[in-house]
Amino acid sequence: MTSGLAISQGRNGTAIKTHNILPALEGGDPSSPLKDISSGNPDPARLANLKHYLGAIAPAPRLYGDAAVEPRLAAWASRWVNNDVNLDADINLASGAVDAxxxxxxxxxxxxxxxAIEDPCFLSSINMLRYAxxxxxxxxxxGEGMQPEALEEALRNGARAVIITPRAHNPTGCSLSESRARAIREILARYPQVLVIVDDHFALLSxxxxxxxxxxxxQRWALVRSLSKTLGPEFASGHRRQRR
Incomplete structure (x- = not known):
């Protein structure tokens, strides 16, 4: 609930925020004969049939006080992320990348x-920002990802957080080059208090x-990785490794 909040507009004074109306939703119009390739949906024919694996799930119920993340899943996620980020952090679980x-x-x-967010950006991400x-x-x-000069301008203008897609950016498909990632690191090093969220949603398939x-x-960062493109949106699971 954000409508009714007083929002500062600089020299334009203060305004009362109205209710957000989202112009479009992820997934496209199911009645349309056109195929929406920006939706982020994987090809159903290439997804695993989960019924073959459900029987292997441990039948023991989970109780209060048990580990928040299944230990074997947490260990796998830690190994997966530690190969790329050699920084001290914790593993948490969310219902997909956008939820994280x-x-x-x-x-x-x-x-x-x-x-600060990429322009253009993933529809669900921009909707989430507006709705929240x-x-x-x-x-x-x-073609190499977020433009460094524009990022620094956004940070100078007071952006408190930045969301970066390092690979398979939606909708352009671009990925960070080595030199572009280095340039972004150099900029973010000058703004250590800014929350840095890396949305590496396509990590397993890229x-x-x-x-x-x-x-x-x-000082505040999180690497978010998702299984939605690998196992399907119905099995949405987002792993985030964040600084303690």
């Missing part, structure tokens, strides 16, 4: 705060090398 993004932002920012009451600060992308945009100086 929303939880992080709502926990660490306030409604009305500015969030944050102010998107668009940063243009090119053939593009991983180049980390996370600066060693960053």
């Amino acid at each position: 993004l929303e939880r992080l932002l709502c926990a660490l920012l306030l409604p009305g705060d500015s969030v 009451g944050f102010s998107p600060s668009p940063v243009p992308v090119d 053939a593009t090398p991983w180049y980390s945009p996370i600066a060693a100086e960053s």
